[in-house]
Amino acid sequence: MERPWRKPPPPRPSARPFSPCVLTVVLLPLVFLGMVFLAHLQLYGRYPLLNFFPPAMQQRHGKSSTVPHLRRDCEPSRGQWARGRRPLRYNGSCPFHRNAWNCLRNGREGMEGINSWVWIPETCVSEAASPPKVGFDPAAFLSAMRGRRIGFVGDSLNENFVVSFLCTLWSADGDARKWKKKGAWKGGYFPHFDVTVAYHRAVLLSRYRWQPAEGLTSGSKSEVKGFYRVDVDVPAGDWANVTSFYDVLVFNTGHWWGPDKFPKETPLVFYKDGEPMVPPLSILEGLEVVLNHTVGYIGREVPRRTLKFWRSQSPRHFYGGEWNQNGSCLFKKPIKEDQLDAWFDPRNRGVNKEAREVNHLIQQALQGTDIHLLNITYLSEFRADAHPAIWLGKRDAVKIWGQDCLHWCLPGVPDTWVDILVAQILHDLGEG
Ligand SMILES: *[C@@H]1O[C@H](CO)[C@@H](O)[C@H](O)[C@H]1NC(C)=O
Ligand SMILES: *[C@@H]1O[C@H](CO)[C@@H](O)[C@H](O)[C@H]1NC(C)=O
Ligand SMILES: *[C@@H]1O[C@H](CO)[C@@H](O)[C@H](O)[C@H]1NC(C)=O
């Protein structure tokens, strides 16, 4: 963005001195605007954390007079969940819901409990000020984004994220309508603010296609029904051509890179330059290569001015077995901090270890790029209590699919991801 204040226009020489009247009418408002502007810079320009509590919030709470001192390295990814009141931002009637995650409508037990926790980022305030406020004002955000477009690309966990975002914004523009152009899988247009938010489904980010067994090259025919050919160097068509359409892009991949989506009878086979890669890559090696190629493509094709985010892996909470082995997440409270490693540290070989494994590869691939990591993993690791579990809105769904300890109930945890994303967007736009 432009920074109009960088070079203030030189004062215009004037032949006549200003009359007192002109002084009052012109100068005073200018001085006032200048003061407001300085206060604004002070508040939002410098400190990422303060941005976590966006403008409308701060003004409403009259915080501008007590600006706390913040450390430079404030990080919303670290912190703790505390009991607090978190008014629901939307209800089961939001038109952007996906049925299986509409926990209010599906009668999920404990929805109040799920939404009674507030994420308090590790305090970056050196002198304890008033307790931090969370959330943001959707109307103020939409105004700040007027005329802009925000795109999400990735798997169903990014869809989960975008539904939370759409429903939150819907509360500020009831005339929002569904929007599915440009190959979007789902999206919304907010006419009062001319803002578009959409999701492009591309579960592996690269293009992949089913190849029946006849297409197999010699040798590996035996038990394989066929395979999925992944072209590591070809981005999926669902998003390849929208790179300059959006002003903000949020990527993710991760949940399909495992044997439950691609078991050995129907594996992934990685291709580069149109040829199978030799030696064949394991699924995680394939992910590493796809991440590198995707990041390279984003660097080449997405305009510099576009804000780019990569969302870190969303953790799963299957307890006592995998999703197809009666794995369960009927918890009433978040996990305690000292239990997190037992669940997630890859060294413990638990069912949910892949979140941190995938994150490691993401972190590596993003190094040296202008893509910001949106690190929501740690805060989400606590929330074993917040998945749809057995309340899936369909009879027999649990029998067939097992519990859903992967996606999140809405309203719920992704609303906090939205808080962090919004704070980051406002911060980055403010910084230019
Ligand atoms: C995300 O944040 C957590 C908590 O601060 C940290 O432990 C983890 O290493 C971060 N992950 C990545 C990929 O940066
Ligand atoms: C759901 O929220 C919308 C928008 O805020 C409101 O108009 C509607 O009455 C609410 N519905 C229910 C059932 O509470
Ligand atoms: C994307 O655009 C290019 C150039 O216009 C075109 O060749 C390509 O087929 C398009 N790809 C998809 C998936 O639409």
Ligand SMILES: *[C@@H]1O[C@H](CO)[C@@H](O)[C@H](O)[C@H]1NC(C)=O
């Ligand atoms: C991916 O990129 C990272 C960082 O540039 C590099 O360390 C790694 O070797 C690359 N991996 C592959 C498989 O290309």
Ligand SMILES: *[C@@H]1O[C@H](CO)[C@@H](O)[C@H](O)[C@H]1NC(C)=O
């Ligand atoms: C899951 O639970 C059902 C019913 O209790 C049982 O019949 C089945 O054997 C269990 N499956 C596994 C893999 O433990």
